[in-house]
Amino acid sequence: xxxxPLKRGLPVVALGGVTLVIVTLGAPFIGSTGxxxxxxxxxxxxxxxxxxxQIFFLARLPRALAAALVGCALSAAGVVFxxxxxxxxxxxxxxGVSAGAALGAMVAITFGAAWPVGGVATASLAGAxxxxxxxxxxxxxxxxxxxxxxxxxxxxxxxxxxxxxxxxVQYVSNFADTYRALRWLMGDLDVASYLxxxxxxxxxxxxxxxxxxxxxxxxxxxxGAEAAGTRGxxxxxxxxxxxxxxxxxxxxxxxxxxxxxxxxxxVPHLTRLVVGADHRLVLPASALFGGAFLVAxxxxxxxxxxxxxxxxxxxxxxxxxxxxxxxLLRRR
Amino acid sequence: xxxxxxxxxxxxxxxxxxxxxxxxxxRVETRQQTSATAPATRRIISLVPAVxxxxxxxxxxxxxxxxxxxxxxxxxxxxxxxVGALVDPDFERILSLKPDLVIVYGTQNDLVxxxxxxxxxxxxxxxxxxxxxxxxxxxxxxRIGRSAEARREADRIENGLAxxxxxxxxRPRPRTALIFERDAGSLRGMFASAGIGFxxxxxxxxxxxxxxxxVQRQSLQLSVEALxxxxxxxxxxxxxxxxxxxxxLEKERAVWNTLASVPAIRNGQLHIxxxxxxxxxxxxxxxxxxxxxxxLHK
Numbered sequence: 285x286x287x288x289p290l291k292r293g294l295p296v297v298a299l300g301g302v303t304l305v306i307v308t309l310g311a312p313f314i315g316s317t318g319x320x321x322x323x324x325x326x327x328x329x330x331x332x333x334x335x336x337x338q339i340f341f342l343a344r345l346p347r348a349l350a351a352a353l354v355g356c357a358l359s360a361a362g363v364v365f366x367x368x369x370x371x372x373x374x375x376x377x378x379x380g381v382s383a384g385a386a387l388g389a390m391v392a393i394t395f396g397a398a399w400p401v402g403g404v405a406t407a408s409l410a411g412a413x414x415x416x417x418x419x420x421x422x423x424x425x426x427x428x429x430x431x432x433x434x435x436x437x438x439x440x441x442x443x444x445x446x447x448x449x450x451x452x453v454q455y456v457s458n459f460a461d462t463y464r465a466l467r468w469l470m471g472d473l474d475v476a477s478y479l480x481x482x483x484x485x486x487x488x489x490x491x492x493x494x495x496x497x498x499x500x501x502x503x504x505x506x507x508g509a510e511a512a513g514t515r516g517x518x519x520x521x522x523x524x525x526x527x528x529x530x531x532x533x534x535x536x537x538x539x540x541x542x543x544x545x546x547x548x549x550x551v552p553h554l555t556r557l558v559v560g561a562d563h564r565l566v567l568p569a570s571a572l573f574g575g576a577f578l579v580a581x582x583x584x585x586x587x588x589x590x591x592x593x594x595x596x597x598x599x600x601x602x603x604x605x606x607x608x609x610x611x612l613l614r615r616r
Numbered sequence: 617x618x619x620x621x622x623x624x625x626x627x628x629x630x631x632x633x634x635x636x637x638x639x640x641x642x643r644v645e646t647r648q649q650t651s652a653t654a655p656a657t658r659r660i661i662s663l664v665p666a667v668x669x670x671x672x673x674x675x676x677x678x679x680x681x682x683x684x685x686x687x688x689x690x691x692x693x694x695x696x697x698x699v700g701a702l703v704d705p706d707f708e709r710i711l712s713l714k715p716d717l718v719i720v721y722g723t724q725n726d727l728v729x730x731x732x733x734x735x736x737x738x739x740x741x742x743x744x745x746x747x748x749x750x751x752x753x754x755x756x757x758x759r760i761g762r763s764a765e766a767r768r769e770a771d772r773i774e775n776g777l778a779x780x781x782x783x784x785x786x787r788p789r790p791r792t793a794l795i796f797e798r799d800a801g802s803l804r805g806m807f808a809s810a811g812i813g814f815x816x817x818x819x820x821x822x823x824x825x826x827x828x829x830x831v832q833r834q835s836l837q838l839s840v841e842a843l844x845x846x847x848x849x850x851x852x853x854x855x856x857x858x859x860x861x862x863x864x865l866e867k868e869r870a871v872w873n874t875l876a877s878v879p880a881i882r883n884g885q886l887h888i889x890x891x892x893x894x895x896x897x898x899x900x901x902x903x904x905x906x907x908x909x910x911x912l913h914k
Contacts, residue, residue, distance in 0.1 A: 593837050
């Protein structure tokens, strides 16, 4: 009879899939500018001369796809980190990945004109990977496997250390760059081309393959490392795979859209409310609803005060913060 | 950090001061009673690069004993003592120089309070529109006992601007996007000048119509959609970096080619002006307008 909750949850996952597809394909039709749909898809006008088509395919569609990808990655990474650390307050940014990514981005924004550092996205991905390796080295230095306590402490410490380095870089940078860096920290999905999406996609695909494998072991890990071990789970391997895959997904997502907050914590918790704690349901449902959630938030961000852009991180936090508090109080 | 990097830092900093820190309203004031007969001020510290330029332009360069870490023009400032900048003014060093006037930026409230406790006179300045440049020069002249020189310089600037206004009259006024920030090598992180401030005013004098003139702000973060939708006839990209290599210019120019439906791109009307004079609201603003004029009316 254990299959019953799983079966009951499957329609929710399917609903998530449908929602994500509808929202992602629908979002490019919404925007601050009125588009003539017939002109968007016409072949009579060359693409280079077709303003409507350029707005649709160069501005809105890449944004919607980037939001979907980033939302999926952050939400699923949130689930994995919460499972790995057995801490409901864990987010994709708890272990310092975003701080490393932010440091990379700051360096690129400040010194990018002088050094060929390969763009903000590449630098932030490199920073994220650096942070992952440092945290891993620290957490596994004196343990076989990963001590979640050491992992948490190392992550929190690294967050603080990288934050100090970020402040230092900002201190030596000029005001225009500092402002741009601050703006990057608020999250921005106006990717301006498909390139950042394609660049991040391989990392996220690899991470999702790992997530698929992790679903069942994470269920057992939720009983505790020892209990999982007695049930045949290779705890050390699961921890390593979970840590690296979730970190890589986070780093890739942050390189596309900046450290957009709240997606990685509210979406997993909301999903658990609906489908229960089984990672075989929570992981795919969180990913799908997370993608849809971020696409919707970005659509709101770019239309609410047009032609001004509201940073998408503000929208997710404004919606996510109160919602999360409501959730917290309701549970008591 | 190299001198060139600092140069870039200073200029972009000066720009950012104007575009991100000021409220958009003119706020030029002096703490002490302004008087045309005030005694000559001999020891001035300027924390605002644009005002430093003004001081030199009205012949008070010799009285400037301390400048901000962002100051690099005129070249003589390199010999002056550095006293920090907007967020990190070195109060002790300012005191040790025994100034009789400290020029501060409008948001430096803490510094103003500390200087007040030390009974040091303050000239409070914020970037605003083009008209505020000459107004500031005149007030500065009155304040430091150089009223005649200041009037001459302000008149020179106003005449120069009026000249460009005359030359632009009757010519077409292309809809122009003034973009002053962008991530290198991509179309992300773009900021454009909007309907308030000296950049907007400079464009107006040079004979362009601000494509974002209806947005009542000094600047806005520019999305690709907004740029495509506004379809400007001309894009002027302003950079503080001087001396870009031809290859670098070509590379940055090529980044824009994806937005082929924008008339500016289609018609080869993207102009990168890598020159400090378009970005510092000081006495060189006429030359800055000249650079914009040349780009707009090629």
